[in-house]
Amino acid sequence: MAARKNTSRRRAWRAPERLPRQARLISSESTGSFLGRLAQLNHMSPDDLMGLVGDGGKAMQPRYTEVYINAGALERLAALTARTSQVLQRTLPSLQAQHLLDTGPGPVWTWPQWEAKDVFLVRR
Numbered sequence: 001m002a003a004r005k006n007t008s009r010r011r012a013w014r015a016p017e018r019l020p021r022q023a024r025l026i027s028s029e030s031t032g033s034f035l036g037r038l039a040q041l042n043h044m045s046p047d048d049l050m051g052l053v054g055d056g057g058k059a060m061q062p063r064y065t066e067v068y069i070n071a072g073a074l075e076r077l078a079a080l081t082a083r084t085s086q087v088l089q090r091t092l093p094s095l096q097a098q099h100l101l102d103t104g105p106g107p108v109w110t111w112p113q114w115e116a117k118d119v120f121l122v123r124r
Helices: 031-041 046-053 071-081 085-091
Strands: none
Touching: 031 046, 046 071, 071 085
16 A cells, blocks of 8 residues: 655645544553554544544554654644543653654654654553
């Protein structure tokens, strides 16, 4: 499957609607794990869900890596989950301000194929 092209400059992003089914937040969970559960609950592929969050490449398996997003994608995720960005940042460590991508102007995410940095994928 080909990677999505970065279209953030050409795309007008409308606020997303809340997803019909919501995943319970688990303290200190990886964002990738949360997004995988959210996609599954809504009968979506991770790639389809991430297309609603912003522009990026291909979603990876959460057990191998972590997803990182920018502030615009965080706002979109908050709208999709009907939670505030502050609640998401408090619960999911890789969404804290120091881990947000410094990219823009549109919502962007990356799911790199290497180990997560400065966060734990599972609770210790």
